[in-house]
Amino acid sequence: MKVVYCLPHPQTVYAARFLHDGLRNAFLDLGHEFTTFTADDDLERVLREHQPDVFMYSLNFYHRRYVDLPLLRAYRERGMVLFALTRAWNRSAGFLTNGSIAASDLRNDRHEVQLIRDGLAGDVFWNWIPRDHALLEGFEATTGARYEQILLAADTTTYWPEFDPAWESDLAYVGANLVAKRRYFNSCIRPLGSEHDLGVYGSDWSLGSRALGHVQRLGQYLNVRGLAGLREPQLSVADERRVYSSARISVNVHEDQVRATGSELNERTFKVLACGGFEIVDDVAMVRDYFGADELPIARDAHDWSEMTRHFLASPEERQAIAARGRERVLAAHTYHHRVRQILEIADGVRARRALL
CATH class of the missing domain: 3.40.50.2000 (Glycogen Phosphorylase B;)
Incomplete structure (x- = not known):
């Protein structure tokens, strides 16, 4: 399986780096190909050279500066499955009532909601939030999209007991x-x-x-x-x-x-x-x-x-x-090897549903 993962700047010191590294190491350890697409790369060239089976990115303004969703749709039509890491639909649900926070809710981002409804934003929308949580209430009903929970995990290629x-x-x-x-x-x-x-x-x-x-x-x-x-x-x-x-x-x-x-x-x-x-x-x-x-x-x-x-x-x-x-x-x-197997199972499910259309 060939995977391309969008991480515009791998030098980040925050969580995005460690999620990328954990998935990369597990994909490679399980015998798959893994390529990181960065802000310095040309997307069309990367897609042409690697012909990915799975492409993963985050649905936000930062990643959308570097990904061409119509181009990705052309590759989806050839069999590629597009995974979009998404944020909470109702970020304010259950803990914030200040209306000023609501602008960060996905439901209030009209452009991204329309991208989802038009089928451009992806095949699989995922996060580590439980599917039935109030933070996601209304996402599937409003967008018609499918949501999957994929937890974070441990990268056992780099984290093991080593007392010092x-x-x-x-x-x-x-x-x-x-x-x-x-x-x-x-x-x-x-x-x-x-x-x-x-x-x-x-x-x-x-x-x-x-x-x-x-x-x-x-x-x-x-x-x-x-x-x-x-x-x-x-x-x-x-x-x-x-x-x-x-x-x-x-x-x-x-x-x-x-x-x-x-x-x-x-x-x-x-x-x-x-x-x-x-x-x-x-x-x-x-x-x-x-x-x-x-x-x-x-x-x-x-x-x-x-x-x-x-x-x-x-x-x-x-x-x-x-x-x-x-x-x-x-x-x-709860290792990234488990998460990779889950991702591949989800991708297989997308392809199976496409075959029925």
Whole structure:
């Protein structure tokens, strides 16, 4: 199977990079061909040279600057299946009532909604949000399009247990200092550092890093090569793996809106466990759809974080048993190899339905 994946700027230090890398590594490991289409590439040439069976992009203004949907439709007519990563239909559902937020809802983007209804935007519209969630209510009925839930996962070609005493700590957090996490992190996680050894790694934790980030994002938007690659992740993948493997507790924090809606699981949920790490996660309802309390403990508030940290630091055997069960769960159902197989099954379903027309 030949796959082309649109990632305009692979130098990004945020989640899009890691989703791309996880899927790429799994496709390649399973024997498929994988090509990344970037802002510097010519789409017509890439399609002509690679003749993809699957093309994946994100349905947003940024990606639409580089993809030619009528050209992609011509290849779909020859058998290619187009996957469009889409955002929430009702982003404000369940947690925001301020009308100013509604502009970011897909349902209010008339142009993209029309692209979907006209059949131009794709064959498969997907995200990691559950299909029956309020955030997606009305999407299929309004657009006539099909939605699929494809969860994030662990990249087991790069994340596995590798203890390294140089990265040992009581607690560790790896992630960007996003605005939507900052208040929770400062109230629930940061205070733990006064009593325990807390390591924090990632982008945007200093004013300098945030300033470089603004410049880099502007460079990516304008496609200025020198600025687009201004930053790399603070940790290499190998060092990130060692952090998760070596910390006695790995902290996982989602964005505020995710806790409020319980609508998704970040990639960290899976990759900490893939490394054999012991993880405590914030209170996201969706966690319990996939992990039991004996595989992944949940902390609801600052009191929980404090008490659970003390308890599990003092209980290494219990901690190790929970981590082992969590890793077993991830390896059984939540690797990017599983997601690739799901993507290929969905693509086969699209082709089967086309054959009936």
